Amino acid sequence: xxxxxxxxxxxxxxxxxxxxxxxxxxxxxxxxxxxxxxxxxxxxxxxxxxxxxxxxxxxxxxxxxxxxxxxxxxxxxxxxxxxxxxxxxxxxxxxxxxxxxxxxxxxxxxxxxxxxxxxxxxxxxxxxxxxxxxxxxxxxxxxxxxxxxxxxxxxxxxxxxxxxxxxxxxxxxxxxxxxxxxxxxxxxxxxxxxxxxxxxxxxxxxxxxxxxxxxxxxxxxxxxxxxxxxxxxxxxxxxxxxxxxxxxxxxxxxxxxxxxxxxxxxxxxxxxxxxxxxxxx
Amino acid sequence: xxxxxxxxxxxxxxxxxxxxxxxxxxxxxxxxxxxxxxxxxxxxxxxxxxxxxxxxxxxxxxxxxxxxxxxxxxxxxxxxxxxxxxxxxxxxxxxxxxxxxxxxxxxxxxxxxxxxxxxxxxxxxxxxxxxxxxxxxxxxxxxxxxxxxxxxxxxxxxxxxxxxxxxxxxxxxxxxxxxxxxxxxxxxxxxxxxxxxxxxxxxxxxxxxxxxxxxxxxxxxxxxxxxxxxxxxxxxxxxxxxxxxxxxxxxxxxxxxxxxxxxxxxxxxxxxxxxxxxxxxxxxxxxxxxxxxxxxxxxxxxxxxxxxxxxxxxxxxx
Ligand SMILES: [Zn+2]
Numbered sequence: 001x002x003x004x005x006x007x008x009x010x011x012x013x014x015x016x017x018x019x020x021x022x023x024x025x026x027x028x029x030x031x032x033x034x035x036x037x038x039x040x041x042x043x044x045x046x047x048x049x050x051x052x053x054x055x056x057x058x059x060x061x062x063x064x065x066x067x068x069x070x071x072x073x074x075x076x077x078x079x080x081x082x083x084x085x086x087x088x089x090x091x092x093x094x095x096x097x098x099x100x101x102x103x104x105x106x107x108x109x110x111x112x113x114x115x116x117x118x119x120x121x122x123x124x125x126x127x128x129x130x131x132x133x134x135x136x137x138x139x140x141x142x143x144x145x146x147x148x149x150x151x152x153x154x155x156x157x158x159x160x161x162x163x164x165x166x167x168x169x170x171x172x173x174x175x176x177x178x179x180x181x182x183x184x185x186x187x188x189x190x191x192x193x194x195x196x197x198x199x200x201x202x203x204x205x206x207x208x209x210x211x212x213x214x215x216x217x218x219x220x221x222x223x224x225x226x227x228x229x230x231x232x233x234x235x236x237x238x239x240x241x242x243x244x245x246x247x248x249x250x251x252x253x254x255x256x257x258x259x260x261x262x263x264x265x266x267x268x269x270x271x272x273x274x275x276x277x278x279x280x281x
Numbered sequence: 282x283x284x285x286x287x288x289x290x291x292x293x294x295x296x297x298x299x300x301x302x303x304x305x306x307x308x309x310x311x312x313x314x315x316x317x318x319x320x321x322x323x324x325x326x327x328x329x330x331x332x333x334x335x336x337x338x339x340x341x342x343x344x345x346x347x348x349x350x351x352x353x354x355x356x357x358x359x360x361x362x363x364x365x366x367x368x369x370x371x372x373x374x375x376x377x378x379x380x381x382x383x384x385x386x387x388x389x390x391x392x393x394x395x396x397x398x399x400x401x402x403x404x405x406x407x408x409x410x411x412x413x414x415x416x417x418x419x420x421x422x423x424x425x426x427x428x429x430x431x432x433x434x435x436x437x438x439x440x441x442x443x444x445x446x447x448x449x450x451x452x453x454x455x456x457x458x459x460x461x462x463x464x465x466x467x468x469x470x471x472x473x474x475x476x477x478x479x480x481x482x483x484x485x486x487x488x489x490x491x492x493x494x495x496x497x498x499x500x501x502x503x504x505x506x507x508x509x510x511x512x513x514x515x516x517x518x519x520x521x522x523x524x525x526x527x528x529x530x531x532x533x534x535x536x537x538x539x540x541x542x543x544x545x546x547x548x549x550x551x552x553x554x555x556x557x558x559x560x561x562x563x564x565x566x567x568x569x570x571x572x573x574x575x576x577x578x579x580x581x582x583x584x585x586x587x588x589x590x591x592x593x594x595x596x597x598x599x
Pocket of ligand 1: 021024026027042045
């Protein structure tokens with residue numbers, strides 16, 4: 001079997017110049033079509049991951065995004081080293097690969113002329129893990145939203161807390177939630193968009209406590225990993241376990257919004273959340 | 282469960298037990314030998330416990346004879362009234378709580394419960410709470426706020442329960458909700474990590490004004506075993522992961538994640554249970570009295586700044 005798999009792999013490599021293979025149903029889709037379709041599979045509706053730039057382009061009015069705190073970067077509070085080497089090196093590689101300083105980009109912009117503050121996590125940067133720089137940026141953006149009385153929207157995409165920063169990462173869960181609690185108290189809207197995947201310490205902090213929680217079709221959302229749960233309860237889990245649809249059914253999401261409808265959704269929703277929606281002309 | 286690094290100490294302790302049994306009835310027989318052995322045991326335990334590795338500390342933190350919440354309730358609290366249920370789904374025994382009086386000070390006590398026997402272990406799921414445990418804790422904390430009672434939270438859990446139903450009922454949301462709410466609750470909150478501070482399951486009742494830790498407790502973003510199996514692809518590397526993750530009280534004090542360490546008697550809390558619990562009581566009384574002097578609005582602001590400062594390494598002005 002091994003050689004068979006191998007030859008299949010090299011074949012798909014050749015094809016990948018022109019075609020994109022859906023990670024879910026393995027359908028071959030022309031790359032142009034894949035991109036034009038917002039990285040949503042036309043065959044199975046799989047919503048593939050977006051990087052932060054694609055997400056911003058999708059949701060904000062052209063040219064309105066102004067990034068804040070872009071200089072905040074990773075820290076190495078426990079000088080962590082694992083089997084593959086030092087965290088410092090790993091972080092450096094992530095920065096080089098993505099051109100980002102941290103796993104989240106924050107700033108302000110407009111959604112159909114409604115000013116908002118956004119935080120967009122990017123899974124490419126160490127699995128979108130929540131480290132000290134990530135937590136700090138999410139908190140500072142919340143404080144910015146609070147000062148300017150603008151709705152705050154976080155797009156999560158994360159495997160959870162960043163182990164490489166040890167206990168300091170765990171503290172980011174409390175830190176970011178404290179910032180959200182301040183928005184709640186001041187009546188500043190906070191909307192959480194849980195994109196694929198949102199798990200572990202991020203699901204157990206800011207991502208699940210939006211005034212409203214929304215998600216995209218098929219997104220993986222959960223606290224514990226599938227394998228850990230299966231080992232604990234010694235049984236197989238249902239296939240749709242921890243999908244957005246499953247969470248909607250169990251009462252933890254308000255709505256699943258298809259990617260192409262996301263901007264329109266916010267345009268309709270935001271006026272409800274703001275007594276005097278500021279329109280910028 | 283014997284700790285292998287305690288072997289030299291256990292040997293001497295066994296000999297003391299033997300002599301005490303043999304000498305029963307006669308006061309003088311073996312007395313000097315016993316005294317000598319006890320002195321020896323003390324010096325051995327001091328030596329062992331001064332040089333614990335992080336992985337050994339994990340073993341101590343998980344020791345079955347370490348004082349658990351029900352021991353604290355029995356030994357340092359009076360008039361404990363347990364409160365049950367989250368008013369939504371059920372009553373989880375992985376986290377318990379209720380009204381308690383500690384040194385004449387009325388508090389709301391909450392904490393993880395691991396259980397002292399196999400039967401109890403199963404009943405409370407070894408301190409791995411379900412969502413209803415976190416929601417019960419929040420209900421009790423809101424009640425404490427209303428009654429103007431300080432909150433004492435004792436942390437000792439391997440982690441929140443990773444089960445199918447726990448996910449269905451929103452384990453993630455239950456913990457997240459607590460983190461947000463605890464940051465705003467207008468009454469003093471004192472956290473003591475007494476044993477295992479396991480990840481999200483620990484911090485889910487771990488946001489407060491004073492974060493205190495017993496000397497041989499541990500507090501970590503992930504269990505050393507879990508970290509080893511992910512980052513080393515080898516669970517047997519847990520001792521190394523324990524070291525690299527910096528999960529011991531001295532490291533956490535340096536990182537400013539905790540405010541104070543309660544020293545444990547030589548030989549660990551599992552050996553000198555009463556002494557340990559009294560030390561915890563004294564520290565709690567000190568913090569209850571101290572935090573009561575601050576206005577609640579100031580307290581809540583300071584709590585926010587305390588957590589906001591964690592992981593802020595630049596001097597960025599906000
Ligand atoms: Zn597909």
